[in-house]
Amino acid sequence: MSPVPDKVERFAEYLKKADRIAVLTGAGISTESGIPDFRSADGLYRTMASAEIFDIELFQKHPEKFYSTIAPVWRKILNAEPNAGHRALAELEKKHRKRVMVVTQNIDSLHIRAGSGEVAEIHGSFRTLTCLECENNVSSDRFTDGLEAGRILRCPVCGGLLKPDITFYGEPLPPAPFAAAERAMWEARLLLVLGTSLVVHPAASLPRECDSGIPYVIVNKTETWFDGRCDLVFHESIGKVMSAALECF
Ligand SMILES: [Zn+2]
Structure with a gap:
């Protein structure tokens, strides 16, 4: 099903008018690149026994x-390519000169690989990975073979355990990206919520930081509690909706 033209045109108008756009993304944008949603019925958590x-x-x-357990996930992330949704956000920034402040709950770095310059x-x-003993920070590119084989990764300096720089349960969120996320919300003249049903906190409460007078647009496969707050709601593919909107430029 293609997005309704009137709605897409309205969406394009919002995009054209706003010079600063905050974009909050979740698993839904990554599933379009073949990375399963951690929390969905057939998602990683189920495959992985549990959270x-x-x-x-x-x-x-x-x-x-x-x-x-993480080895197959790692391979999926490594083999994934940014999709039309990621590319559209990069295009808004590079070609249409918008300030696009991407705030993502995803750990796959696909926004950065698509070319977005401002990603929290x-x-x-x-x-990257960090040594739990000496805090040495290393690029995961150096450990591709070990990660793919599912081996325990150790620090090249001290032999301590290396942990990927993703947030685990029982750990605080990285402070700098979260502060950047809050600033993005404060500065936005348009809010896009893409592929997240806003159930995981504290990400779910970020939209409250936005000026209530700016337009809110959500693109998500299923209904969310946030739909009623939005000026435009699309229950469709993010890639399709974003591409259709950019065609109106
Ligand atoms: Zn170390």
């Missing part, structure tokens, strides 16, 4: 369990 895999205490006690990864990312 225990992201428990920081269990990780420290049994890192082998984490690394062996509020749940961290897989791009």
